[in-house]
Amino acid sequence: MSEKVLTKRFEISGYRGTIEEYLATGGYQAIPRALKEYSPESLIDLVRRSGLRGRGGAGFPTGVKWGFVPKDPTLTKYLVCNADESEPGTFKDRDLITRDPHQLLEGIILASYAIGCRTAYIYLRGEFVAGAVIMEQAIQDAAAHGFLGNNILGSGFNLKVHLHRGAGAYICGEETALLESLEGKRGLPRLKPPFPASAGLYRLPTVVNNVETLCNLPHIVLRGAEWFSSIGSPKSTGNRIFSVSGHVRRPGNYELPMDVPMRELIFQHAGGMRGDRRLKAVIPGGSSVPVLTEQHLDTRMDFESLAKAGSMAGSGGVMVMDDSTCMVRAGEIVARFYHHESCGQCTQCREGTAWLHKTLRRIEAGRGRKVDMDLLMDICDNMKGKTICPLSDAAAMPIESYLKYFGDEFEQHIVERACPFGSGGGS
Amino acid sequence: MRDASTISLTIDSRPTMVPQGTTLLDAARSLRIAIPTLCQVPSLPAQPGCRVCLVQVAQDGAVHLRTACSTPVTEGMEVLTEAEEAVNARTFVLEMLLADHPVDCLPEERGGRCELHALAKRHHLFSGSRFARQRAPFPIDDSHPLIRMDLNRCILCRRCVRACGEIQGHHVLGIAERGDRSVVIADDGKPLGESTCVSCGECVAYCPTGALAEKGPAWNEEVGAHQAITTICPYCGCGCQLDLHVKDGQVVTVGSNFDGPANRGSLCAKGRFGFQFIHSPDRLTMPLILEGSGFREATWEEALDLVAAGLREIAARHGADAIGVAASAKATNEENYLLQKLARAVLGTNNVDHCARLCHAPTGTALLSAFGSPAGTNSFADLEEAEALLVVGSNTTEQHPIAALPMKRLVARGVPLIVIDPRRIELARLATVHLAIRPGTDLAVLNGMAHVILEEGLWDRTFVQDRTEGFEAMQETARRYPPEVAASIAGIDPELLRRAARLYATRRPASIYYTMGVTQHTSGHQTVLALANLALLTGNLGKPGAGINPLRGQNNVQGACDMGALPDALPGYQSLDDPNVRERFESVWGRPVPKRPGLALTQILGRERQGAIRGLYLVGENALLAEPDMTETEAVLRSLDLLVVQDLFLTETARLAHVVLPAASFAEKDGTFTNTERRVQRIRKAVEPPGQAMADWQIVCALSRRLGTPMMYGHPGEIMAEIARLVPIYGGISYDRLESVSLQWPCPHRDHPGTPVLYANRFPRGRGRFHPVEWLPPDEVPDSDFPFVLTTGRTLFQYHTGTMSRRSDGLHLLEPEPYIEVNPIDADRLGAREGQKVAVVTRRGQIVAKTRVEAGTPPGVIFTTFHFSEAPANRLTNPALDPVALIPEFKVCAARLEPLNG
Ligand SMILES: Cc1cc2nc3c(=O)[nH]c(=O)nc-3n(C[C@H](O)[C@H](O)[C@H](O)COP(=O)(O)O)c2cc1C
């Protein structure tokens, strides 16, 4: 059994994540350590050596990202914690926020110190009402204990953390839309470059990091880069929290080394298939990634292995479907989501997501036409790699994969003019 | 040879070199390769949403699709604009857009003005789209009097939203909802006609599909059916360039001209929708002669003979100085030049003036004393470089809307804005500091600012030492205006005054803009001097982003002054006293130039000198409504032996004339206007004048022949050639140069590029001169009988005495009737409700109009405009004059309010 790091305290019975409990279990020790032993520069280097990669979806090396922030001390810099967690199938950040908020704050303080930030923001998904209350309290408590505010632990380092609640748009999880939203504007993704590290919030250098990414930092400071990089695979180091959902016996969050095999994750940790039905499909990294099938069960869950298998590690949301699932209906639901969430700037995405949804709904309802499968492929093809942000790709890639692995099922819908699973759509 | 800032690349296999930072789109354009675009707005940073400009880019072995509008070129790029993959991607975009776009604007039907359909044609998508319509039809929003909003045509390119917000700074249009539910809305979803839309029509100019379009048939007409003639707006002094679209000899619509140096395509409601007066049925088409109690139509021969005989008789009986000529800030430079030449060389008098007397005379007199040249120092373009902006007595967003655009962009960038104005006008709401002063106290406040700047050592010692004189005397006076004193005169908080002074003095460069709130006072001349003092004190002269800039009321105030339509100066502000100058003019004109300075317009029409002038030739000016104290003006006009009025319409003034001459409008003649930036720009004939109307310059020539000293020119260009010979600041200006550029004077010779920023190295008078200036209260102050201060001005949608704007349906619909602005507290106290009729009474008369309760107007102050003859504000105003500039005090008089029933 591998060691839990991020969720270790979850297992302490009665642990509610108060500052007293956090302190009593070794919390906030990374801060004095970092302030004393590390210059900002060497802290960035530590994180770079640890191999930590972003857990928000793109998997970008965190230390490298921090390294892009200009060193000019006269420039204001911002750290923004992306706590918008809206990717269907992903629910790990919610646990990290509500069950151990100080671990996240400690990570935020460390990251801020490293990049020279004096004002950090937590952009919290609007629906996380409980999380907002917990986080506000945590910020107050941390300040009362001298971990936030001016001259933190006598080091001369100052930091303020503000909590900002989103208003319920998936696109505001995309980092540049998030920054627009934080500035009080419509959440429309920005053109990149410039990347946030050079021109982010209010066009000033900004690092956006995912909740889970930041939660890793205290442990890396306390236990070292070598320890961290010894976990997982050489390029996907450390543990990650997999949010497993769907037709498994024990859905839930599982913290495991990055390179855990899919079979082990589903059949050992998540308890295997409900009712011992046959596994039909697995979405391994949140709704935005291509689907995999039984044949991929021995794939490891790290970034490289999943990419090689034709999918992506994404946000770690693992959705498991058994053989009772209609893949047209599954596709329709995914398409409905992106149709609803496209910001609407880019023609392909605005119109394409609508047409994917509409076409899939038609097929599922038994009103599909022969040409619809080609039409779907053509829409998907035209939505990929041609837009401002990757939401368009995220909408197209799963549908493409459904067609690739389950094309027969689509055809059956069209030929039989009905859903063979009897679900019949309706979204 | 190339430097690091040049990038070389190939586009469609053609090698090219462009400066770093160029976009692929512009690089391709420079090779005349047209990449399709839909969402691009050339003057704004790319927000590449439409994705129709995708091209294939190969670099370092990798091949990608990139949006050309947003991708900067990099070294070694190989771009294929028509690569199969790119064309396919584009076609798909078009297909998606066409799905929801009505086919009735296919090229055949709509003359190709719909950019989407033009692109569809280029990509062979005639039969529409594989995709069916998915949006429910939108009802057409017809609520706006001038603009139709048909969202069924909308392709969500957001050009309108960006034009409205980022270019014009109004932020009325926006997008509601997201994804394919996105929809263009006004405010929070109001019908456009009920929204805060200010009708500038910028959205119409940018909309590619006609989803937002001007009402009327123009949009549906074929592109080729219109001829576009580039000319200059006839309203305010911003000098916006625009295109008159002409069909069958009629101006059918006004289009943006994006090359306009002052406005870059932007227009305000007046410029875009105020053109119908050109074809108004009220236009004069024949000369009219007063006979008995009415007018009869006459031939030109008859009318001009009568005028010539009348003028000759007056000259014979009373001398040449009994004749006055009123030139016009609405006429061209060439015409003003001829009018003053007519007065001086033909009639033999310096009694020539024009309506600048009523708006910016103090600008002329004061800036001349301070710097040696009577004009604004900088340009709209360089205002963008300012680090602070001081706006005094100018409701810029309504009176000079296009000059307000760079101001609003500065504010958006966080540059501090200081506004000195009694009313809480739009700029005041955007201001960092608003000094809401009592009307007529500007001078005290400006002296107070000088005091703070001196006391706190914020002045520019080097500049004062090297380039100015008269510092001590000014300092001496400024000492008497500590902030507490100045602020109590003005009724403001001294701390705010200090802040204003510090902001202006410490952020450099800082620019000053001002207009009639400063000049239309008995202390107008002194107040402009006080502004000049501030600029000299802080060294804010001679560099971009600085300066002191009057905004001219009428389109050609600057030009009419430049051309010497002034009683005390020859063209180009050359001295009447200088024998060398006079000799030069005499040698070209072949006639003696009278020495004695003439009378100002306000003296000609004032009671004091009534009788001195027996005959008046009044061109393009509705003096009766425009001059102060209408009763007095009317008495003077009626007492003349001969009143000749030359105008487009039978104005209230023309009705009092003995002879009325029909003139051509700006759209019917060639010439030049000089805008408030000293920019000389060509106006061009687009249509024929109605009936027998003639251009002013032709009428003047015809009259001069009858007066025995013929002036003969075949074309205004020939007049400009004569101007260039005699007026050094126009020395390098000629029609052939103006064909392709505009030139800002001084432009002394043919190779001179013009002068965007004045006084970089020296002032025309050598050193800039400080003047000690003392504040004096306005001539008439409130008392128990007349407890209010009445102040007058203009509104966004109307103009001057309304002769043009009220005959333009569009504008008339937007502001149809006169009104009196009253603060809610005063309205309450007097029991005057919104819309209720109220009488405004002053010592000179009374008018009646509807009440408009307006919190932006301070208590104790009432405001009205002078656009409406049914409630002529100048029946009320005080004719007291500034002793130097001879401008009347339009901005302050004492008044009483009497609510009426009904
Ligand atoms: C459509 C879209 C939605 C996203 N939503 C989230 C999100 O909810 N949470 C998150 O952390 N990252 C999200 N991301 C990724 C962020 O853009 C960004 O890459 C991430 O916050 C960076 O943090 P990391 O480097 O720590 O992963 C999203 C990206 C896209 C394109």
Ligand code: SF4
């Ligand atoms: S891809 Fe979609 S979500 Fe992303 S910017 Fe474009 S329209 Fe918006």
Ligand code: SF4
């Ligand atoms: S109304 Fe016109 S300009 Fe505005 S988004 Fe629609 S198509 Fe574009």
Ligand code: SF4
């Ligand atoms: S700002 Fe002045 S010049 Fe420009 S369009 Fe409006 S009225 Fe005409």
Ligand code: FES
């Ligand atoms: S023109 Fe480039 S994306 Fe619209």
